[in-house]
Amino acid sequence: MPANNNVGAFKASLHGELIQPNDAGYDEARKIYNGMIDKRPRMIAYCADVEDVQRAVRFGRENEMLTAIRGGGHNGGGLGLCDDGLVVDLSKMNDVAIDSEARTVRVGGGCTWNDVDTATHEHGLAVPAGTISTTGVAGLTLGGGVGHLTRKYGLTIDNLLAADLVLADGSTVTASAEDNEELYWAIRGGGGNFGVVTSFVFRAHPVHTNYAGPTLWELDQAAEVLSWYREFILKAPEELGGFFAFLVVPGPPFPEHLHGKAMCGVVWCYTGPMEKAEEVFKPIREFGPPAFEHVGPMPHPMMQSMFDVFYPPGLQWYWRADFVNEISDQAIAEHVRFGSDIPTGHSTMHMYPIDGAAHRISNSETPWAYRESNWAQVIVGVDPNPANKGKIIDWTKSYFDALHPHSAGGAYVNFMMDEGQERVKATYRDNYARLARIKKRYDPDNFFRVNQNIEPAG
Numbered sequence: 001m002p003a004n005n006n007v008g009a010f011k012a013s014l015h016g017e018l019i020q021p022n023d024a025g026y027d028e029a030r031k032i033y034n035g036m037i038d039k040r041p042r043m044i045a046y047c048a049d050v051e052d053v054q055r056a057v058r059f060g061r062e063n064e065m066l067t068a069i070r071g072g073g074h075n076g077g078g079l080g081l082c083d084d085g086l087v088v089d090l091s092k093m094n095d096v097a098i099d100s101e102a103r104t105v106r107v108g109g110g111c112t113w114n115d116v117d118t119a120t121h122e123h124g125l126a127v128p129a130g131t132i133s134t135t136g137v138a139g140l141t142l143g144g145g146v147g148h149l150t151r152k153y154g155l156t157i158d159n160l161l162a163a164d165l166v167l168a169d170g171s172t173v174t175a176s177a178e179d180n181e182e183l184y185w186a187i188r189g190g191g192g193n194f195g196v197v198t199s200f201v202f203r204a205h206p207v208h209t210n211y212a213g214p215t216l217w218e219l220d221q222a223a224e225v226l227s228w229y230r231e232f233i234l235k236a237p238e239e240l241g242g243f244f245a246f247l248v249v250p251g252p253p254f255p256e257h258l259h260g261k262a263m264c265g266v267v268w269c270y271t272g273p274m275e276k277a278e279e280v281f282k283p284i285r286e287f288g289p290p291a292f293e294h295v296g297p298m299p300h301p302m303m304q305s306m307f308d309v310f311y312p313p314g315l316q317w318y319w320r321a322d323f324v325n326e327i328s329d330q331a332i333a334e335h336v337r338f339g340s341d342i343p344t345g346h347s348t349m350h351m352y353p354i355d356g357a358a359h360r361i362s363n364s365e366t367p368w369a370y371r372e373s374n375w376a377q378v379i380v381g382v383d384p385n386p387a388n389k390g391k392i393i394d395w396t397k398s399y400f401d402a403l404h405p406h407s408a409g410g411a412y413v414n415f416m417m418d419e420g421q422e423r424v425k426a427t428y429r430d431n432y433a434r435l436a437r438i439k440k441r442y443d444p445d446n447f448f449r450v451n452q453n454i455e456p457a458g
């Protein structure tokens with residue numbers, strides 16, 4: 001790699017800040033959410049505005065630097081960071097502007113979902129997002145976006161109306177249904193392959209207070225719960241979200257007698273009329289007495305941030321994922337086997353329903369190529385202690401190997417680590433060739449390649 005030219009001039013030209021290995025803040029600046037990732041970039045450009053992003057992209061190109069884009073820094077595989085290259089950090093670009101009449105929200109490319117949820121809530125609105133509020137808007141959106149509101153309002157990409165990007169040549173474009181339609185298609189699931197998104201425009205929905213929270217059952221009921229859940233959730237009103245989980249009960253606010261206990265459960269989020277909530281939850285309560293239930297009216301931002309406290313930044317994370325069409329009896333048996341053997345207190349398995357509104361869009365309308373699947377499944381080994389790295393990796397891999405034969409084939413890109421081209425292709429299926437053509441048009445040299453990479457072709 002050639003020596004960098006004009007670093008001083010680049011640094012002086014930025015409205016934001018440039019951090020290099022000798023700077024005091026370097027070790028803090030190179031931290032990302034997953035403590036297992038330890039990359040050492042040559043420089044991190046904290047961009048203050050679109051011009052800074054353009055300067056950074058041009059500088060990276062001119063100096064032939066491996067260049068990563070960092071939004072919220074939550075990516076499991078650490079794809080917001082790179083070794084010995086340039087990181088274009090968007091975290092200072094975190095403005096949120098709401099048009100409450102049009103029910104649209106313009107969001108800076110470096111926002112976290114907490115920035116968005118807090119701002120939209122004041123207007124009684126919400127954008128479908130994930131289940132943890134510290135996650136970056138950019139990475140989550142560009143990969144798809146699965147969360148509590150998916151069944152009612154679709155994936156996050158199904159609510160993306162437009163985006164402004166800085167392309168690999170440093171120019172700016174808007175992608176929407178009216179402008180650069182191919183690019184607009186590609187960014188709704190194709191990740192950060194096509195440019196740096198400096199702002200997004202989303203459709204928001206009237207969501208203010210949910211009827212929500214977890215229901216937990218004993219592990220020896222797990223097979224029965226899963227057998228009931230697989231039927232129930234797909235027939236439930238779309239206003240009801242509910243992801244199944246194996247987990248170890250953390251501390252307060254959970255009751256003391258459950259602390260440290262491995263259990264299974266469903267985290268519910270009902271967004272329909274409050275007067276109908278009891279009726280919707282009746283069959284859940286009739287299924288059988290849970291060991292614990294904490295379901296009731298809850299403001300949407302509280303729901304979105306409920307798990308933040310249990311998963312602070314810096315833990316060790318190891319991820320494996322699949323799309324799932326049906327949960328067979330054999331799959332349930334494997335789930336129970338591994339769910340009963342959770343290696344550490346933070347490790348977990350989630351099955352997020354992706355039916356309802358997400359099913360009403362075809363596989364070719366966006367790059368998300370598993371619209372017929374009913375769940376996005378993710379197994380995550382998590383622990384604060386690096387000494388337990390081997391243990392969480394072993395459990396995650398073994399669990400994945402046992403379940404993968406019962407899956408649909410590909411996985412949600414945002415739940416994957418760096419797993420190679422075959423896995424990326426399996427995920428985009430027939431849409432990969434179109435993505436590769438669009439990549440060739442907008443980024444022919446594969447400048448943006450620190451991601452679930454689409455290789456330019458066609």
Ligand SMILES: Cc1cc2nc3c(=O)[nH]c(=O)nc-3n(C[C@H](O)[C@H](O)[C@H](O)COP(=O)(O)OP(=O)(O)OC[C@H]3O[C@@H](n4cnc5c(N)ncnc54)[C@H](O)[C@@H]3O)c2cc1C
Nearest residue numbers: 071072073074075079080130131136138139140146192197
């Ligand atoms: C605790 C936790 C909970 C999660 N829960 C959910 C969930 O409920 N639902 C869900 O869908 N996902 C969830 N995820 C996965 C999440 O969607 C991904 O980790 C996602 O990559 C995070 O986005 P980020 O901006 O924080 O990531 P980063 O690490 O900053 O970036 C991830 C990728 O996006 C690209 N990128 C980032 N910013 C930009 C930009 N401005 N322009 C272009 N490309 C960009 C990067 O190149 C990189 O490849 C969760 C992750 C964690 C760690």
